[in-house]
Amino acid sequence: MINEQQVREILGQLEDPFLHRTLQETDGILNVSIKEEKNHVSVKIAITKTNTPEQMQLQMKVVEKLKEAGANTVGIRFEELSKEQLEKFRGQATESEAQDILSPLSKVQFISIASGKGGVGKSTVSVNLAVALARLGKKVALIDADIYGFSVPDMMGVQEMPVVKNDRIYPVDRLGVKMISMGFFVENNAPIVWRGPMLGKVLDQFFRDVEWGDIDYLLLDLPPGTGDIALDIHQMLPASKEIVVTTPHPTAAFVAARAGAMALQTDHEILGVVENMSWHESKTGEREYVFGKGGGPKLAEELRTELLGQIPLGQPDWNDEDFAPSVYAENHPTGQLYLNIAQNVINKLTK
Numbered sequence: 001m002i003n004e005q006q007v008r009e010i011l012g013q014l015e016d017p018f019l020h021r022t023l024q025e026t027d028g029i030l031n032v033s034i035k036e037e038k039n040h041v042s043v044k045i046a047i048t049k050t051n052t053p054e055q056m057q058l059q060m061k062v063v064e065k066l067k068e069a070g071a072n073t074v075g076i077r078f079e080e081l082s083k084e085q086l087e088k089f090r091g092q093a094t095e096s097e098a099q100d101i102l103s104p105l106s107k108v109q110f111i112s113i114a115s116g117k118g119g120v121g122k123s124t125v126s127v128n129l130a131v132a133l134a135r136l137g138k139k140v141a142l143i144d145a146d147i148y149g150f151s152v153p154d155m156m157g158v159q160e161m162p163v164v165k166n167d168r169i170y171p172v173d174r175l176g177v178k179m180i181s182m183g184f185f186v187e188n189n190a191p192i193v194w195r196g197p198m199l200g201k202v203l204d205q206f207f208r209d210v211e212w213g214d215i216d217y218l219l220l221d222l223p224p225g226t227g228d229i230a231l232d233i234h235q236m237l238p239a240s241k242e243i244v245v246t247t248p249h250p251t252a253a254f255v256a257a258r259a260g261a262m263a264l265q266t267d268h269e270i271l272g273v274v275e276n277m278s279w280h281e282s283k284t285g286e287r288e289y290v291f292g293k294g295g296g297p298k299l300a301e302e303l304r305t306e307l308l309g310q311i312p313l314g315q316p317d318w319n320d321e322d323f324a325p326s327v328y329a330e331n332h333p334t335g336q337l338y339l340n341i342a343q344n345v346i347n348k349l350t351k
């Protein structure tokens with residue numbers, strides 16, 4: 001007959017698969033109860049991330065170890081470690097853990113930018129939000145993961161390729177943003193690998209091989225839509241906050257709601273909605289609602305989140321040599337709107 005003390009000792013030696021610290025160190029054994037007449041042990045365990053393959057592996061190990069020690073049957077419930085507990089370990093992270101942006105101990109905040117369909121301005125919003133966050137003094141990186149069409153380098157006016165040295169990829173620094181496009185590393189758009197487990201490996205490797213340095217925010221321009229590839233990418237991202245971009249037409253917002261639903265389904269918290277192409281301002285200052293009206297607020301309501309901002313139609317008017325075709329200058333009215341959105345995002349993330 002196994003007793004509670006023995007169960008705690010056995011489980012205490014197993015590791016949280018994400019933190020690589022023992023369950024004893026993480027205080028991850030929340031509850032142990034034993035039904036003596038049936039020799040049944042039930043335990044409640046906290047780990048960094050539930051509903052994952054890693055949880056399954058740990059589950060099998062727990063059952064194996066407890067049965068070896070004499071339990072007849074084992075019941076396990078998992079829950080996630082609290083934010084406070086994670087924060088505590090973040091303070092104790094080793095240098096290599098803190099630099100591994102995929103480690104739960106990394107301080108890097110992932111922000112994914114998604115849309116229900118193509119052409120609504122997701123990449124434009126990603127680029128301008130990244131630049132605005134940098135203008136507000138944040139250390140920002142941007143990954144162009146829109147594998148249907150890599151547009152970020154052109155939008156930012158990037159001419160050069162990233163440097164690869166000693167198997168490390170050094171991002172291009174542009175307008176204060178460290179930028180990498182997956183398109184830099186793809187020949188003929190090779191779409192085959194962009195599926196399922198292969199995609200997971202590519203993304204994982206990609207995240208680890210880039211020399212990010214010290215960053216606060218990592219923005220990801222996701223593929224548009226709610227198809228298989230978008231879903232695959234969602235599932236492979238580490239804990240990420242998500243911004244959904246829509247145009248103001250109610251039908252567009254309806255399609256964007258599906259992207260929001262996918263974010264929630266993959267456990268990504270929605271940070272808010274950006275409505276793009278909201279209106280066209282005439283020379284006399286009147287607003288024309290060329291693409292309809294109301295989509296952004298409606299979507300925000302539906303996703304129970306906030307409308308982070310509305311961006312009107314209009315081109316950035318860069319005319320100097322340092323040309324970034326899709327980036328609004330800081331003193332452009334739309335540049336100011338992006339600063340507001342960026343401030344809004346910072347406030348929400350530091351709450």
Ligand SMILES: Nc1ncnc2c1ncn2[C@@H]1O[C@H](COP(=O)(O)OP(=O)(O)OP(=O)(O)O)[C@@H](O)[C@H]1O
Nearest residue numbers: 118119120121122123124149224277311312313314
């Ligand atoms: N507010 C705006 N005013 C005028 N043009 C805009 C605005 N936002 C985006 N555009 C233009 O609309 C086109 C589509 O934008 P963008 O590439 O950002 O969309 P997307 O949603 O990322 O599309 P995809 O995912 O298909 O690449 C681009 O030519 C872009 O310059």
